[in-house]
Amino acid sequence: MMIASNFKTNYTRAKADSFIKSIQACMTRTKSEQEVRIFAPFTALNSFDEVKNLKVGAQNFYPVQNGSFTGEIGFEQLEEFGIETVLIGHSERRHILKESHAFIAQKYDFAKARDAEIIYCVGEPAEVRMQGIDAVMSYLWEQFEGIDIHYEKLIIAYEPVWAIGTGLSARLEDIEEVLERLREKLSKPLLYGGSVKVENIESILHVKECDGVLVGTASWNEEAFCEMIRIADSVKK
Numbered sequence: 001m002m003i004a005s006n007f008k009t010n011y012t013r014a015k016a017d018s019f020i021k022s023i024q025a026c027m028t029r030t031k032s033e034q035e036v037r038i039f040a041p042f043t044a045l046n047s048f049d050e051v052k053n054l055k056v057g058a059q060n061f062y063p064v065q066n067g068s069f070t071g072e073i074g075f076e077q078l079e080e081f082g083i084e085t086v087l088i089g090h091s092e093r094r095h096i097l098k099e100s101h102a103f104i105a106q107k108y109d110f111a112k113a114r115d116a117e118i119i120y121c122v123g124e125p126a127e128v129r130m131q132g133i134d135a136v137m138s139y140l141w142e143q144f145e146g147i148d149i150h151y152e153k154l155i156i157a158y159e160p161v162w163a164i165g166t167g168l169s170a171r172l173e174d175i176e177e178v179l180e181r182l183r184e185k186l187s188k189p190l191l192y193g194g195s196v197k198v199e200n201i202e203s204i205l206h207v208k209e210c211d212g213v214l215v216g217t218a219s220w221n222e223e224a225f226c227e228m229i230r231i232a233d234s235v236k237k
């Protein structure tokens with residue numbers, strides 16, 4: 001399974017380096033078999049390759065190799081650190097930073113053309129959830145418009161917007177229902193994100209179509225993130 005941490009706009013370079021080295025040690029000590037990803041801020045990127053199943057990824061990028069786009073980070077700047085996994089379509093980029101779906105799809109195609117691993121994020125806002133599962137699925141499938149769902153290195157993260165950062169994850173039956181409906185058309189790994197923490201990760205990972213988690217807040221504590229990885233190692237599916 002995949003256990004991913006999204007640092008969002010947190011951690012200095014020094015603290016991120018210490019965190020990542022701590023997780024490397026944790027995975028070596030526990031002989032973890034999980035695929036672990038840490039999405040650190042750009043300033044914290046470096047080449048961390050001591051543990052084969054731990055990769056540091058980028059939370060964002062501008063869809064060019066390089067060029068004249070003041071303030072942006074292109075793929076050339078990611079490749080310098082051996083970054084080969086990216087987040088695309090996170091709800092905070094869609095709803096806070098107002099990134100259009102067309103631009104998200106453009107980033108997707110760019111990353112795919114560079115053979116990057118992509119964690120593609122989808123999720124509905126509360127007002128859609130209140131209209132019921134059919135409205136939720138209609139909203140989610142719109143987020144796949146123009147997205148190659150057969151791309152070999154695609155991983156999908158279902159993150160209901162209303163569960164992100166609230167401390168209240170979606171109910172297990174809601175997670176199961178959405179993942180099962182996504183599975184009707186998608187063959188790639190399905191992650192859940194939205195207030196995952198030590199206390200609920202085991203039950204979430206036992207959800208039938210759940211192949212892992214994408215964690216924000218609770219993963220910013222290295223002991224907690226190491227414990228989540230250990231719990232994932234204990235889950236037999």
Ligand SMILES: O=C(CO)COP(=O)(O)O
Nearest residue numbers: 006164165194195216217
């Ligand atoms: O956005 C998320 C991961 O990308 C989830 O954040 P929280 O775990 O803080 O709800």
